[in-house]
Amino acid sequence: MKILLILWAAVCPFVFCVAQPKYEFRAAWIATVDNIDWPSKGNYNPESQKAEYRKLLDMHVQNGMNAVIVQIRPATDAFYPSPYEPWSEWLTGKQGRAPSPYYDPLQFMIEEAHKRGLEFHAWCNPYRAELQIGKSSISPTHITKIHPEWFVAYGGKRYFDPGNKQAQEYVVHVIRDIVSRYDVDALHFDDYFYPYRIAGQEFPDDKTYAAYGGGMDRGDWRRSNVDSIIVKLHRGIRQENPHCKFGISPFGVWRNNDKDSLGSDTKAGQTNYDDLYADILLWLKEGYIDYVVPQLYWEHGHRAAPYEVLVDWWSRHSYGKHCYVGLGIYKAGTNARWRDRNIIPMQIRDARSYSTIQGQVYFSSKSFLKNPNGWNDSLQQHYYKYPALIPPMPWIDSIPPVPPVINAIVTEGNAANQQVRINAAYIDKEKRLRQFALYAFSSLEDTDISNRAPLKLIPTVSDSLDYVLALSLLPQSGKELYIGLTAVDINNVESEISILQKLERASEKAEWETVK
Numbered sequence: 001m002k003i004l005l006i007l008w009a010a011v012c013p014f015v016f017c018v019a020q021p022k023y024e025f026r027a028a029w030i031a032t033v034d035n036i037d038w039p040s041k042g043n044y045n046p047e048s049q050k051a052e053y054r055k056l057l058d059m060h061v062q063n064g065m066n067a068v069i070v071q072i073r074p075a076t077d078a079f080y081p082s083p084y085e086p087w088s089e090w091l092t093g094k095q096g097r098a099p100s101p102y103y104d105p106l107q108f109m110i111e112e113a114h115k116r117g118l119e120f121h122a123w124c125n126p127y128r129a130e131l132q133i134g135k136s137s138i139s140p141t142h143i144t145k146i147h148p149e150w151f152v153a154y155g156g157k158r159y160f161d162p163g164n165k166q167a168q169e170y171v172v173h174v175i176r177d178i179v180s181r182y183d184v185d186a187l188h189f190d191d192y193f194y195p196y197r198i199a200g201q202e203f204p205d206d207k208t209y210a211a212y213g214g215g216m217d218r219g220d221w222r223r224s225n226v227d228s229i230i231v232k233l234h235r236g237i238r239q240e241n242p243h244c245k246f247g248i249s250p251f252g253v254w255r256n257n258d259k260d261s262l263g264s265d266t267k268a269g270q271t272n273y274d275d276l277y278a279d280i281l282l283w284l285k286e287g288y289i290d291y292v293v294p295q296l297y298w299e300h301g302h303r304a305a306p307y308e309v310l311v312d313w314w315s316r317h318s319y320g321k322h323c324y325v326g327l328g329i330y331k332a333g334t335n336a337r338w339r340d341r342n343i344i345p346m347q348i349r350d351a352r353s354y355s356t357i358q359g360q361v362y363f364s365s366k367s368f369l370k371n372p373n374g375w376n377d378s379l380q381q382h383y384y385k386y387p388a389l390i391p392p393m394p395w396i397d398s399i400p401p402v403p404p405v406i407n408a409i410v411t412e413g414n415a416a417n418q419q420v421r422i423n424a425a426y427i428d429k430e431k432r433l434r435q436f437a438l439y440a441f442s443s444l445e446d447t448d449i450s451n452r453a454p455l456k457l458i459p460t461v462s463d464s465l466d467y468v469l470a471l472s473l474l475p476q477s478g479k480e481l482y483i484g485l486t487a488v489d490i491n492n493v494e495s496e497i498s499i500l501q502k503l504e505r506a507s508e509k510a511e512w513e514t515v516k
Contacts, residue, residue, distance in 0.1 A: 020453040021352065024388035025291075025324045025359025027067035028060050028368065029123065033074035033131065035090050037365040044093045046103050053109060056365055057116055063368065063376055064384020066457075067119035069188050069249075069361065072106055073174070075136070076129040076143055076160075080106035080182070084174050089137035096139030110183055117435050117459030119390060121186040121247065122178055126171060126229070128192055130158035143170065152205065155198045162194060162225045162277075163208035172232045179240040185490070186245035187237055191295065193226045194277045196270055222277035234288040243396060243491055249293035249326055249361070250280045252310055254317070264313040267304040284319040290393055291321055293361050297328030299337040300346065307347060315354035322391060324359040325351045332372030341373035348383050358391045387457040389437065390492045397491035402428035403498045404436060404465070404487045419468050424485055424498075426463040431489040435459045436467075439484040439497065440474050447484060449497055457488075 035041040038056060039049040060068060072079040077088040077095055081104060086096035091105065099105065106122070113120040129144050130136050133156055138144065144151050144158060150167040151158050160167040179187060194203060205222075213221050230248075237246050255263035255273040262281075263271075272278040283289045294314050298305045314323050327347055331338045351357045362368070368376055392398070407423040426433045437454040441447050455474070458467050465485075474481065487495040 020386040021388050022449075022451055022453045023358065023391040024352075025067060025322070025361070025390055026065045026384055026388065027069055027119075027121070027324070027359070027361045028065055028365050029361065029363045030056060030068055030070040030365045031074075031363075032071040032079060032088065032090050033125070038070075039091065042093075044091070044099075046099050046101055049091075049099075049105070050103075050108060054112060057112055057118065059368060059376075060365070061116050061118065063379045064387070065118065066388060066390055067121060067185075068113055068365075069121040069123045070109055070113075071123040071125070072109075072178070073122075073124035074128070075125065075131050079109075080104055080178070082174070083177065084170070085143065086139035086141050093137075094139075095137040096141060106178075106182055114183075115459060115461065117457055119185040120183075121188040121245075122182070122184040123188040123190065124175065124178070125192055126189050127160040127162060127195075128157065129160060132156060133158055152203070154195055154203055155201065157195070159195060161205055161208050162222065162229070163205050163212055165212070168225075168229045168232065171229065172236050175233055176236045176240050179237050179244050184241075184244060186247055186290075187233070188247045188249065189233075190249050191251045191272075191276065191278070194222055194275075197275050219274070219277065223273070223279050226277050227279060227282065230283050230288050245290040245393065245396065246288075247291040247293060248278075248280065248283065248289050249295060250278055251276060252294045252296045252298070252326070253305055254280055254294075254313075262317075265309050266306070269304070281317055281319070284317070284321050287321070287395065289321065290396070291324060291358075292318060293324045293326045295326040295328070295363070296347075297326065297331060297363070299343055301337075308350060311347075311350050311354070311357065315356045318356055322358045322393065323356060324361050325357060326361050326363060329362050329367040329372060329375060330364055332367065332375070339373070341375070341378075344373070344375050345378050345383065386453050386455070388453060389457070389488060389494065392492040392494075397489075397493055399431075400493050401426075401431040401433070401487045401489045401495045403495040404485050406485065406498050417470075419470055420483075422465060422467045422469060422483075422485070424465040426460075426465075426487050428487065428489075428495075431491075431493075433460060433463055433487055434490045434492065435488045436465050437486045437488055437494060438469070439486070441482040441484065443480055444482060444499075447482065447497060447499065449484070449486070449494075454486075 031037045039052055043049055076085055078085045079088055079091055087098050089095040092099055110120045129151055133153055150160055150164050152161050175187060209218055234246055237244050250272050253264060253266050253268035253271045255271050256266050256268055257263040272280055296307055296310050298307050300307050311325055333339055351360060404424045404426050436458040438456040439449055440455050482499055484497040484499050486497050
């Protein structure tokens with residue numbers, strides 16, 4: 001059987017494909033609070049919401065993302081049927097009102113992400129309870145109505161008091177419920193533990209400090225409160241689902257070095273440690289979290305928090321856990337530096353220069369809709385042109401799955417549009433499959449995939465593969481070509497490679513022929 005290999009001019013030389021990162025986390029946040037990203041404000045129709053969400057995911061896939069971080073609990077409410085909290089006002093227009101016609105948005109969002117090969121990270125705000133006191137829609141069943149003594153008002157918003165032990169246990173129950181019932185790949189918290197300071201106002205926790213402070217310095221006591229819920233969440237998530245990751249996206253500065261020699265050479269007005277009472281480094285050192293996404297939303301040379309200083313600092317302070325940098329594409333056009341189309345590409349290149357930085361996350365999804373500074377094009381045509389596997393976490397799982405079994409290869413189409421149909425099966429009964437990874441090699445001596453990016457990642461929701469590959473996507477150099485396939489499990493651990501098919505040709509301009 002002959003195979004004609006047709007290459008489009010737009011396809012890069014194979015050597016360039018090899019140079020791409022094999023492992024890289026590439027994600028975007030999808031914020032639901034106040035309808036920032038999804039669903040659009042006033043859109044309470046389930047079918048229209050679904051269409052919007054699918055369109056968002058398709059855009060992210062086109063841009064080369066391999067994960068989404070979706071806010072499902074923006075203000076002690078729910079984008080899913082919760083036994084603890086009412087439906088979100090940003091989903092249905094009124095807190096406590098269920099979608100009509102009914103559907104489970106979280107189940108839908110997870111399934112749609114997985115169909116596209118995207119990891120789904122469930123983003124929850126830990127302690128925000130009411131976004132605008134007196135203006136937010138609050139259900140009679142909201143926890144602020146049932147246990148008002150757990151909450152404090154600060155800056156026009158209502159928060160759980162992190163020093164209240166009952167409030168902590170309640171939040172842990174909510175998270176356990178999510179992880180136990182839904183196939184989320186990770187549980188994700190943002191930077192709001194104790195809220196950002198407001199000039200002239202002290203966070204009103206005198207009552208709980210008097211009850212539980214035990215003579216500790218108030219700052220140390222507040223940090224211990226945040227540490228304790230992180231430990232409880234870590235244990236709860238692991239108990240409910242050992243494969244579910246736990247990640248935090250903190251403010252970009254842990255501490256300035258004028259306060260602590262371990263801190264960064266920055267002059268941030270507020271920091272995680274001193275103002276938000278979040279000791280991120282402790283959580284990384286102790287293994288309470290699996291990844292960190294510092295929000296590095298500043299440009300190179302920023303007077304208080306330069307990007308280049310902070311990406312270097314975080315690269316040296318992740319303590320063996322994963323670090324993905326948060327990039328602020330929402331700032332496009334806000335000043336002269338953010339009108340420079342090179343700023344995001346430069347930040348990606350800087351992050352990639354550190355072996356201890358494993359990816360990027362973008363805030364937020366709606367910023368991509370207008371292709372700011374042509375950054376969608378940059379991702380599609382250059383930085384994310386080829387797929388990357390999500391980096392595995394060996395402390396969760398390091399055992400590779402069984403390689404796939406190749407059943408058949410069949411050519412289809414005509415000379416102008418030649419295709420190959422690949423049929424394979426995954427027979428490992430011990431490990432769940434996430435996707436197949438497809439590779440191409442110029443010789444059998446060149447089949448080391450330890451540092452080679454796949455040519456194609458093929459998401460699957462079953463243990464079989466029936467996939468049609470356009471031959472125009474394959475490399476053209478040489479007289480031999482080998483197609484290989486691996487299995488990637490739900491923990492992103494990759495199997496050994498199965499060599500699928502050898503192709504030969506008499507000269508580089510001749511037609512390809514399969515070799516049995």
